[in-house]
Structures are given as structure tokens and as C-alpha cells.
Amino acid sequence: MGSGQVTDWQGKHVTVAGLGVSGVPAAKALHGLGAKVTVVNDGDDARAREQAAELEALGVTVRLGDGTAPDSGSAAGLPEGTELIVTAPGWRPDHPLFAAADAAGVPVWGDVELAWRLRKPGAADWLAVTGTNGKTTTVQMLASILEAAGLRTAAVGNIGVSLLDAVLGDEEYDVLAVELSSYQLHWAPSLRAHSAAVLNLAPDHLDWHGSMEAYAKDKGRIYEGNRVACVYNTADKATEDLVREADVEEGCRAVGFTLGTPGPSQLGVVEGLLVDRAFVENRQKNAQELAEVADVKPAAPHNIANALAAAALARAYGVPASAVREGLRNFTPDAHRIAHVADVDGVAYVDDSKATNTHAAQASLAAYDSVVWIAGGLAKGATFDELVAGAAQRLRGAVLIGRDRALIREALARHAPEVPVVDLERTDTGAMLQAVQEARRLARPGDTVLLAPACASMDMFANYNKRGDAFAQAVRELGA
Template sequence: MSLTCVAGLGVSGTAVARVLAERGERVVVVEAAAGERQLAAATELSGLGVETRFGEMAVPEGATRLVTTGWAPHHPLIAAARDAGVEVVGEVELAWRLRPAQAAPWLALTGTNGKTTAVRMLTSMLLAAGRKALAVGNVGVPVVRAVAEPYDVLAVELSSFQLHWSSTLAPHSAAILNIAPDHLDWHGSLPEYAAAKARVYERAGTVIFNADDPAATRLAAPYPGAVGFTLRVPRGGQLGVVEDLLVDRAFVADPVDAAEELATLADIRPFAPHNVANALAAAALARSFGVPAEAVRQGLRDFVPDPHRLFHVDRIGEVDYVDDSKATNPHAAAAALTSYTSIVWVAGGQLKGADVDDLVRQAAPRLRGAVLLGADRGRIAEAIARHAPNVPLVDIADRETGAMDRVVTEAARLASPGDTVLLSPAGASLDMFAGYPARGEAFAHAVRELRARRERGH
């Protein structure tokens, strides 16, 4: 019996080990951390005959396959497996290979930012059309758990990590939302990162791309008949915006002379230009699968935005406080910063090798102040000094999670009536928080404390 090594006891790694063990395969999990969660997962898996080796970064003897759930190519375990001739695949690639006959088709979506929102919009449209659908992949539910279930269709969010380790995926349709520098510490360069994203197109039945994004447009160029979406008036073969309407000129009987209204801008929540692009990408994928226009509109109306994405926390003293903690890279922060006209910006964290000069240069006219925290706040401060030297800046050196109370206090001091205090960090959160949700929750808690102090008269 062949042996599979699984790298890591995260959500996806645990799911992979369980699925393979239930299929009667031999499985050994290699995990660096022996924390409470990992030990509990290992105990649960042991009942299925899965062995877990903690701290031992070595490929088990006899392994013929290693399944990774996001570990970088240069990780010692991955490098050792490849040197030994052991096949390395990702969880998503494994899921594709394990699909049963007549398995649900995949509508796949990737991009630097907006993936989760677009995939959830897509799922809402599919459900509104009466299809049994599920959002899977990077959005939460591991694909390897979902492929054996009797769904009509899967809406699959794919990260660059997952695509890097995928080689045979053939989705019904695939879309790229946008491409911007991110995870360069993992991929090594922007071209390598973009190449990983482009893998989603290689065997796709329909290729869908953001015609307003030059990098996404270049990646789709080799595919005749690719369908673009744009915030402008669409040409034949595109989806786009006409006045306040979302319009389809691709999935109609006559793309040259006909168009079909899908929804209105008022149907999109929260409204922001990048969210319109998310809605158009979702609509293109849905339409490629035969979803009627009325279900696209109803899906958008039924869609409930996830937390920490331009979430309006409160309005205090004519100042709005908005949590966009999910903006973990400069491209995501840029989208948020264009959504407001007068901003006190809360930013900082781990930039993961990304540059922030263009972000700050473009945002400078909108900035009324900035409060910076986290590991790479100094790089953002330097960019503000170069491109917005007159913007008041507060540097919060405290790295404790309680620092967010001071962050909000300082932001409120800088803000004037009509301003928006915007937490859109442009960096990852793990230098100070358990993740971007914890960072957003800390911000919201600090805003509530600010309101309480104001109401007490302090």
C-alpha cells in the first residue's frame, strides 16, 4: 500500500488526512507545531490510523506522494520530497483527482483581492437560480471534503499557493479578478506570482478576466474567446456598466447587437468600485453556467458581506469608522482608499515584501491624517513623508494588541466632521494579532470604547 505524507495539521491538512484515511490509504502527517489545536487534531486522526510526527521535518520512508496545504517550494520538507522524487501536490489538486464520476463542475476564481467576496456573490447567484451550490477552497470549506458530495456546482476560490501546486485542474469556467504584488516572499517575484494565478486558465472551458486590469488582461490574451468584465460600457463579448446598470454582452444570443440587464448598482453592497468588479466577475461565472439574469440580481440582493470588508462600525461626532482589516496588501488598501474622499488612515502590519509608494502617492490627496502600527509601519511612514509630507502622522510603537485603543483615540483626534477613520492596513496582521479578523475586532472594540467615553463626557 502506498504512503502519502501530508504537510501540516491546518484545516486543509486535517481534511486531506481524514479523506485519504477514510479511503483506506496509509497517511503520515508532518507538523512543526505541537500546540493544543494540533495535538487535538492528531488525536482525532489517530482513530483513523493516521500517524502524526511533530517537529520532524523529514519525508517518511516509503512515501510516494506529499500533499501540501500552502507550504512554500523552498520549505525544507518540500525540497526534500522533490529531491527524493516524491510527487508534491496541493490539496486542491488532490481534490480534483479524487472527484467521482459525474462530479460537480467547478467555477473557479482567483486574484489578489476580492476573491472571497466574489465567490460568495457567485454562490448566492447560483442558489438564487435553484442550483445546489457551495463555496469552497480558500474561502473556508476544503475542496477535498466537498468533491464527493452531490452538489450541482462548486464555487471555488483559489489562492496563488493552491494554484502553484495544481497541474490538472479543468474548471468549467475560470476568472481572474486582478493581479498586484502580494506574497512575493513566498513566490520569489511578481512574474512567478502571476504565473501561479494564470494556471487557473490552462484547462478552463471559459476564460473570464478583468479588462480594466492590465496584468489580468495579459494573462487572458492567449485564450481566444476570453470574456472580459469592465467598469466601463461593455463591448461585444464583455460584461460591464451602462449608467447605473450591470449589463451582459457576452452570454447573450447576439453579443454584437444585444445586451441583457443583470442588476443595478444599488443591488451591490457595500457599494464601492472594486465591489462592482467583484459582482461583474461573479455574474460572468454564473452566466457561463446558464444562470438567468433575474437570479444574478436576486443573488446580489441576497448576498450578505463578510465582516472586515469596508464594514461601517459606527459614526461618532460626524466621523465614520470603517473596518477594512481584510485589506492585507497595498492593492486591497488602494481599493478601499478610493472609496472615501477624506480619510484618517489606520495602516501597518507585515507588508510581505510589497512596495507602498504607489499606494501612498495615489491616496495622498484624500489623506487628512494617518495612524501607523505594526512591524512595517516605518516603511509606510517613509512613503508618506515622500508623497504626503503635510499629512499629520502618529506612530504607535506599542506592539501589544491593546495598542488599538490608542490607535483609535489618536485617529479620532486627527479626524474632523465629514472624515472617515479607515482601518485598511495594507499589511498582514500576524505580527500583532491572531489574524485579520482579530485585528478588525480590536478596532471595532476600540471604537465602541471611544463612543462610551464620549457619552460619559470624557
């Protein structure tokens, strides 16, 4: 499989594993290039049937409810004649289809690998971001900064916009701000970004990767072949270790970001200013002011770190300091990311429903001095001792909801026994109103009632957005 020109694809037998956000564009793109495309999909629900009908109308073969396990009737579980598999990010590496592909010598690419291979001559550079938390915000900040510099750009990748659409579409870009998940990086061996950042590393998706080591290794792939800068978090040694292990182009630099005073080749914070000591002349002595901390919205510590990472990638691309300031000022965070909902009776109510794991909740809790914490949901195998021990001094009280709330309750009993805890057994969606009412009872003027669940939402809500919406609605009812 060569450069991806039409001559390479004509008549090639390609199996696309999975429908959804990445599978459908991949199938359409490959079909348009002349490949013979078969889509296999484990699920067979109404949405899948709708997508299948759309593809079949184009002449793509679709097999629903068929993960092509070895008993599917095709040789070794592979659709007959398969020369390449392009997989959706969610398919686990231990799926029988990939074992069959490995045995048959058939390569497996992800949607990111396909997009990388299909770039046109002179295509836009990629500035890439990964990490356990903060990816989407950082990529959106980066795109805002690049736009402020007058560059044609878009935030793409793991944030709902297909990279394939950006690569194959008619719109021409100078540079792309690319969010990449560990899943996507696992299946993207050829990716070579202009510059890349790993924001942080904490245990997540270990059921998919199999171990923390495998998870970190996949995250570290983002640095492979970087040309200008590998951006890492000085507060998270694991990210610096990944830079040390990466095989980069000659002259590529390691650039750290810190919430403290930056050293040479770092970006950091000095007296309320974001400053650059990496992309300046004589960085041993000089620093360039980029923006004020107040330009970052919200100015929580982990969000300032996101802004510094975005600024580092933009500066690596040659963006002037004035565009960093303008881009950060123009940026508006997505809903449910430390969103201030309202003040009621001197108490602030903040929605961080996006804090679906302990690492994100830890960052959220660290942003406030006195917190009534609403937490709980699906723990996804997480433990809460480290989180609770670190936040104990900040907790005014806790209200626990969701299926795995007992795990948090037990951690609170061990590490914060003086903190009053309300344990809500009800798991209907109306439980959020009761949770907010209980939090109001525990709060004092000057406190923050913080929804930072440290858990996934699907035991009670369709997704974290719906959970955050329920919280905001409950708060509005308090103030009515």
C-alpha cells in the first residue's frame, strides 16, 4: 500500500472494521478511490442499519453483526481477498479479526494512518496533542491561536471532525490542530507530526491497552519523527520519559511547560504572565511575554497548563506572541468543562461533568479552596484513595450518586473521616436535583459546589453532557 494515489487503490480489497464517526468516512473515501470495500460491524442496531444503507447505495458491501470471528465462514475470519484492514479506534487490539490479519500478513491501519497516507502533495502540517485529560481543550485553544495568527486551520481528529474529511476535502489548510487518542495512535505507525504534545499520563483505558506500559507506549507514538518540538509536562515525568525514548528528526527539541517559573527551553508562569523561554533568542537570559493568566478561561491550574501546551505548539510553528494572547482571549471552553453555572446565596455552582476519571477530578478539585463535591457513577475499575487523600483539606462535604459511589464513600472514610457525606441511593435521573439540594445544605458562602464525578455517567445518564445538563437545571431551580 503506497502513497495513496488512485492508482494504488484501484481494485484493492479493503476491509473497514466498524461504522461510526471514522468508519463511514473511511469507507466512502476508499470507495471513491476505487477500492473494493467491505465494512464489518459488531453491532446491528437502528443507527448501524441506517449507515449501512447509505454505504450500500454507493456500492459498498456491509456486514452487520459480524465482527468476522473465525467461525464467520470466511478464511481465518477475514473477508475473502482482504489486503488491508482500516479499523475504527474503538476496536481492541485483541479482536479476533486482527489476530486473523496478523496470521495472514494483512496490515491494520486506523483512520489516522489512512488520513496521513492520503494527504495530498504539499499538505498541511500536523500539530498533534494527546494525553489522558485536556486534549480537546488544548487542541481548540491551539486552533484559536493559529486562527489569530491568520493561518488557515481546523481542530480535527478525536473531536468529532473526521481527519479524512480535512485531508481529502476541497478546503486548503496551512496547519491542522490534531487531537489523537491512545486508540488512534496505536494504529498509526507512519504518523510524523511537525510538533506534538503529551499533556499528562494517568491510568485510563487499561482494559483496551492491557497495561499502563502499553498505554504509555501508544501515547508516546505521537513524538515519533517530530521535526521541531516535542512538548512535555514538567510536572509529569512520564511525559518527559516518552520524549527521551522517541526517535525524532535531527534538531527536534524537547520543550517543557510548567505552572512555575520556566527554565531555558520551557514555557511557564511568572507573576501572573504566561512566558516563553523556548522560542526566543538567547533563551538562557531572555523570556517573551505571551499572555496574562487572566486571558485563560477558566484560569484553573490545569487549564493554564493546557494553554501553555497549546502556546508551545503554536510557537513551535512560528506564531507570534501577540497571536497567542489574542487566541486565548477568543477561546470559549466547551460545555461541562469547569463551567460556572450560577452563584446562589454566595455559593458558586460549577459543572465539570467532563471529569469522568480520577485524574480529571483531581485537577478540578485543585482549582477551588473549599468544595462541596458531587461525585460518583461508573468507576471503570478506578480507585479513589489517592484522589480523596489529595483533596481532603479542600472538602466541606460530599454528595455521592451513582452505581459505584460506595468506592468513593469508603475512600472518604479512610482519608477524610471528618467530612460530612450524603449517600444517595436513588439512581433515577431525578437524583441530581436531590444531590444539588443536599449540596446546598452543606455549603457555606464562599464555597464551591462542584460536579466533578471522577466516574463515567452511563449508569444514570446517556452521557456526561446529559449529566451536566441535569446539574445545571437543578441549580437553576435552586435560584428560581
